[in-house]
Amino acid sequence: MTLEIGSFLSIGLILGVVIVTAALLITVERRLLGFWQERLGPNRVGWFGSLQVVADMIKIFTKEDWIPPFADKFSFVIAPGIIMTVILLSFAVIPFAPNIGVIDSNIGVLFVLAMASLGAYSVMLGGLSSDNKYALLGSLRAAAQMVSYEVFMGISLLGVVALAGSFNMREIVESQVDGWYIIPQFVGFVIFLIAGVAESHRLPFDIPEAEQEICAGYHTEYSGMKFGMFFVAEYIGLVLISSLITVLFFGGWLGPALLPPILWFAIKAFAFIAFFILMRAAVPRPRYDQLMSYGWLFLLPLSLVNLLVTGVIILSMQ
Amino acid sequence: MIRLIADTLLSQVRTLWLVFLKLFKKKDTVEYPDQQPYMFPRWRGRIILSRDPDGEERCVACNLCAVACPVDCIALQKGEMEDGRWYPEFFRINFSRCIMCGFCEEACPTNAIQLTPDFEMAEYIRQDMVWEKEDLLINGTGKYHDYNFYRVAGKQIEGKDKGEALNEAPPVDVRSLLP
Numbered sequence: 174m175t176l177e178i179g180s181f182l183s184i185g186l187i188l189g190v191v192i193v194t195a196a197l198l199i200t201v202e203r204r205l206l207g208f209w210q211e212r213l214g215p216n217r218v219g220w221f222g223s224l225q226v227v228a229d230m231i232k233i234f235t236k237e238d239w240i241p242p243f244a245d246k247f248s249f250v251i252a253p254g255i256i257m258t259v260i261l262l263s264f265a266v267i268p269f270a271p272n273i274g275v276i277d278s279n280i281g282v283l284f285v286l287a288m289a290s291l292g293a294y295s296v297m298l299g300g301l302s303s304d305n306k307y308a309l310l311g312s313l314r315a316a317a318q319m320v321s322y323e324v325f326m327g328i329s330l331l332g333v334v335a336l337a338g339s340f341n342m343r344e345i346v347e348s349q350v351d352g353w354y355i356i357p358q359f360v361g362f363v364i365f366l367i368a369g370v371a372e373s374h375r376l377p378f379d380i381p382e383a384e385q386e387i388c389a390g391y392h393t394e395y396s397g398m399k400f401g402m403f404f405v406a407e408y409i410g411l412v413l414i415s416s417l418i419t420v421l422f423f424g425g426w427l428g429p430a431l432l433p434p435i436l437w438f439a440i441k442a443f444a445f446i447a448f449f450i451l452m453r454a455a456v457p458r459p460r461y462d463q464l465m466s467y468g469w470l471f472l473l474p475l476s477l478v479n480l481l482v483t484g485v486i487i488l489s490m491q
Numbered sequence: 492m493i494r495l496i497a498d499t500l501l502s503q504v505r506t507l508w509l510v511f512l513k514l515f516k517k518k519d520t521v522e523y524p525d526q527q528p529y530m531f532p533r534w535r536g537r538i539i540l541s542r543d544p545d546g547e548e549r550c551v552a553c554n555l556c557a558v559a560c561p562v563d564c565i566a567l568q569k570g571e572m573e574d575g576r577w578y579p580e581f582f583r584i585n586f587s588r589c590i591m592c593g594f595c596e597e598a599c600p601t602n603a604i605q606l607t608p609d610f611e612m613a614e615y616i617r618q619d620m621v622w623e624k625e626d627l628l629i630n631g632t633g634k635y636h637d638y639n640f641y642r643v644a645g646k647q648i649e650g651k652d653k654g655e656a657l658n659e660a661p662p663v664d665v666r667s668l669l670p
Contacts, residue, residue, distance in 0.1 A: 209513050213520040455510035456503060471496075 178274045187275060191264055195408035200225045202408075202450050209454035233404075238397030245302035252302065253395065253402035256295035260409045263288040267416050268343045270426045270435040281342035282334060285417060286327050289372055292410075293319040296374075296381060299403070300391035311390025314461060315381030318371055321468050322378075325476040326368035332361040332483040333421050346425035353424040357486075360479040362422045364472055369418065371464070373410035376453040380461050415445035530608035532634075535593040537609040538584055540624065541602065541633035548628065549603035549640060552579040556595035556604050564588035565595060574649035576641065582627060586612060587620035601640040605633040 176182055200215065204222060207214025216222040240246055266281035268274050278284055293316055300312020334340055336357060337348040345354075355362050371378040382390030392403045419425055419441040426434030428441075459467065521528050530536075543549050552569035570580035595604045614620050632638070641648055643657045654661035 207520075208518070209510050211513055211516055211519045213518050213522070451507055451511055455506045 177272050178277055183273050184275055186273065187264055187269065188261065191261070191409060191412060192405070194412055195405050196226050196230065198408045198411065198446065199229055199404075201446075202453075205447065205450045206454050209451065233401040234398060236397040238399060241303065241305075241394050243304045244394060245304070248298040248302040249394075250399070252295050252299035253392075253399045253406070255298070256292050256406040257402050257409075259288045259291045259295070260406050260413060263413050264416075266342055267413075268346055268420060268425055269416075269438050270433070273435060274343070277343055278341065280340050282330055282340045282345075282421075285413075286323065286330075289326070290319075290323055292372075293323075295406075296391045299395070303391070303394035305394050307387040307389075308391050308393045310387050311381045311393070314387075315374065315391055318374070318378070318380060318464065321465060322368045322371040325364055325468070325473045326372060328473070328476040328480055329361040329364035329368065330421060331480050332358045335480075335483055335487055342420055342425075346420055346427065349424040349427060353422060353427075355422045358422060358479075358483070360475065361483075362418070364476045364479070365421070366418065367472065369414035370449065370452065371468070373407060373414050375407070375411060375449055377456040377458045378464060380458065380464055383458060411446055411449055412442065415442040415449065418445050530610075532608065534608035534610075535591045535596075535606040537607050537612055538586075538589065538591075538595070538622075538627065539605055539607055539629045539633065540582065540627045541605055541629060541631060541635075543639040543641075544632060544637060545639065546630075547576075547641075548578055549601045549638075550579050550582065551577040551601055551603070551640065552582075553577075553600060555598040555600060559594040559598035561592060561594060562588045562590055575646075576648055579624060582624040583621060584627060585621050587617060602633070602635045602638050607633075 176186075200222060203225070204214040204216070214222065215225045218224040218228050240249055263285050265275040266278045266284050268277075268281075296315040296319070297312045300308040300310075300315065303309075333345060333354050336354060337345040339345060339348070367378075374381050382392065387393075392400055395403060416438075419438060423441050425441075426438045428434070428437035432440075541549050550567075552567055554567065554569070557563070557565040557567060564585040565583070566585075567582040568580040570578050572578060591606065593606050596606050599605075612620075641651065641656075643659075645653065645656055645659055647653050
């Protein structure tokens with residue numbers, strides 16, 4: 174078996190590595206959060222706490238998997254499956270290295286955005302079917318937040334698409350040989366970063382699951398492995414957003430030849446994962462109306478202006 | 492407006508940078524079982540019953556500690572020796588109730604009951620949290636080394652009459668004051 178795009182080895186490798194990375198992120202995040210709060214974090218299980226994830230996994234697998242009697246059983250059960258599926262599907266179009274990937278799609282960027290939109294169904298169904306006021310509030314917030322932040326998440330990417338002249342992620346990466354798109358598309362990068370945080374509802378934009386206000390938001394009623402799937406899907410979403418930023422703005426696998434391309438990709442992606450964790454440690458959560466007005470009144474016009482200016486510059490360069 | 496936006500963004504970036512720098516700071520965590528924390532001498536931990544310098548029990552079973560205790564975790568019964576001293580027949584502290592507030596120590600007139608800096612008292616069986624007098628008594632004077640209640644108190648016991656205690660004036664013969 175050879176390692177090429179679409180081979181079974183490649184698919185299996187991507188699925189395995191992504192899921193294991195997401196699980197390991199639980200430990201990594203707890204350790205890093207600890208360091209940034211002048212604590213040590215979990216360091217007693219295994220070498221420097223590396224087996225903490227195993228302990229967490231055993232705990233979550235052996236917990237009672239309980240469906241509340243008042244919940245709508247069908248949608249309650251499929252909701253965590255949806256988010257897991259769509260987020261893992263998004264990885265199909267991510268180009269990890271020249272020879273690692275699942276499909277070489279001409280609509281890669283659109284596919285990722287479409288999958289992110291489908292993810293909204295999961296949190297909405299999960300919250301609505303729970304028949305719980307906190308879950309309902311959480312899913313209402315999640316729906317509004319994801320729908321509105323998706324708008325300029327897409328628009329902020331159009332600058333990159335215009336520069337590369339393609340929706341194909343591999344071509345986007347290859348067109349960055351002369352220079353990463355972070356320089357011409359800095360505004361687009363910042364907007365995409367913020368929208369990405371909101372899209373994967375991580376802190377500081379974790380308003381759909383804000384513990385202090387509405388328990389755990391849309392997954393208040395979930396337990397056991399169903400909760401675990403929401404939990405792991407959040408971390409996979411984090412990996413996805415970091416990979417997307419790497420691919421679209423930081424030249425994907427490109428880098429000096431002293432390391433293999435896949436390692437360059439991993440290093441860049443991990444830097445962004447660490448940055449997201451740093452954001453969680455440092456930045457407080459905005460109020461809900463602040464989040465919405467910030468999105469619609471500031472980021473949306475900014476991303477439109479960015480797209481307009483990019484288009485003008487591209488046309489005048491021709 | 493632009494000023495406000497710029498200030499807000501700069502403030503966020505500064506926050507992120509300052510929090511990032513904490514990665515290199517010394518951590519506040521004390522890794523407890525491996526590394527013992529410094530326990531202050533007046534820490535309110537495990538309760539003991541001390542003895543006076545002669546080796547006798549200090550407790551005179553006055554019940555003030557049991558009265559002062561806000562959670563009623565102290566139980567004791569007064570007994571009397573032949574020489575007139577009072578002592579507790581039993582003295583029982585239920586440490587599963589005790590909140591280590593130290594009120595008993597403050598109430599004690601004879602410095603018998605004292606709190607120590609030890610806090611490692613976890614047990615697997617709840618009944619083991621109830622400590623009897625022989626568990627509580629120590630072979631020492633605790634924090635007050637020279638104090639002996641019966642030597643300074645006016646209480647009459649065998650071998651020490653009224654007025655013979657330290658710093659105590661002899662009893663006044665009221666009849667001699669008559670004209």
